[in-house]
Amino acid sequence: MDRSHSRQRSNAGSPKRPKTEGNGPGPAARPGGSAKGPSGPAHRAHWLFGVHAVLAALANPKRRKERLLVSKEAGQRHGEALDKLLALPGAPPAHQANREDFMSALPDSAVHQGLALQCAPLTQPHLEDLLAAPLPETARRPVVLVLDQVTDPQNVGAILRSAAAFGAQAVVTTGRNAAAESGVLVKTASGAFDHTPYIAVTNLARALESLKTAGYWSLGLAGEGKRTLADAKSDGPVALVLGAEGSGLRRLTRETCDELVHLPTREPISALNVSNAAAVALYELLK
Known part of the structure; x- marks a missing residue:
């Protein structure tokens, strides 16, 4: 079914080293709606790392940037791009950093690429x-992609990357039990985090109703869906809903979706990782 007719368009010393970089709380959300402030703890500075993630963040005028660490090798390899980005308004002070500087700032597992x-x-x-x-x-x-309590930051980062690559409007997630903005998530998104909105809502069912009122047909990906996504898709706006691996979509989320659909996988692999499923589904919807 197509609801498109009803869509309304209208400079400090070495930073303290975090011991780990887990999921933490989900993006901050306000009751009955979406995030009012930054995702995660309000205004608390954190570290992003990796070439694509850092270059995209430096280019984003909406980012408040505080400090940039650059290895000698990265400065040589990406010097031209960095010179342009550091000439922009709001650019942070840059410091040539050695191995110990990166170790002091980042988790042990961070692949920072200088x-x-x-x-x-x-x-x-x-x-x-x-x-x-x-x-x-x-x-x-x-x-719009809608994530029902998907907590793994690498999965969410990969979903954001696919969303940006295929041209989705945004990724909507739950305010709790969700992956907040972090170095791991933004690194996995490979620059997409600064291009695709990542919106947290307190009440996912209410958000789906808002999307439906705006003309979106909500399709939940579930193995028991009777029709395939290809058979069920329409030409109008779509809210594609994905659940966490293992638990899948929660009961109220299932009931709020207009229809449950599946991807036609084959044995012996009957299910895909949530980020892979998102990529396949986005291709089907946006090809």
Whole structure:
């Protein structure tokens, strides 16, 4: 079914080293709606790392950047790009860093590629503001990804990367039991985090109802879905809903979706990782 007719367009010393970088709390959300402030703890600076993640964050005028660490090798390899980005308004002070500097700032497991940026979390839009904004001219069709308590930051980062690559409008997630902005998530997104809105909502069922009111047909990915995504998709706006691996979609989320659909996988592998499923589904919807 197509609801498209009803869519309304209208400079400090070495930082303290975090011991681990786990999921932590989900992106901060306000009751009944989407994130009012930055994802994660309000305005608390943290470290991003990796070439694509850091370059995208430096290029984002909405980012509050505090300090940039650059290894000698990375400075030589990416010097031209860094010179341009560091000439922009709001650029942070850059410091040539050695191995010990990176070890002091980042978790042991961080693959930093010679670049690390200390910055504040991004302030994300409200869902209602996203729905009221006109689509970019380059958009093929309105598609929003909705994540039901997907907590793994690498999965979420990969989903954001696919969302940016295929042209989804945004990724909507739960305010609790979700992956907050972190170095691991942003590194896995490979620059996509600073291009694709990551919106937290307190009540996912209510957010789905808002999407439906705005003209989106909500399709939940579930193995027991009677039709395939290809058979069920329409030409109008789509909210694609994915659940956590193992538990899948929660009961209320299932009941709120317009339809449950599946991807036609074959034995012996009957299920995909949630980030792989998101990529396949986005290709089907936006090809």
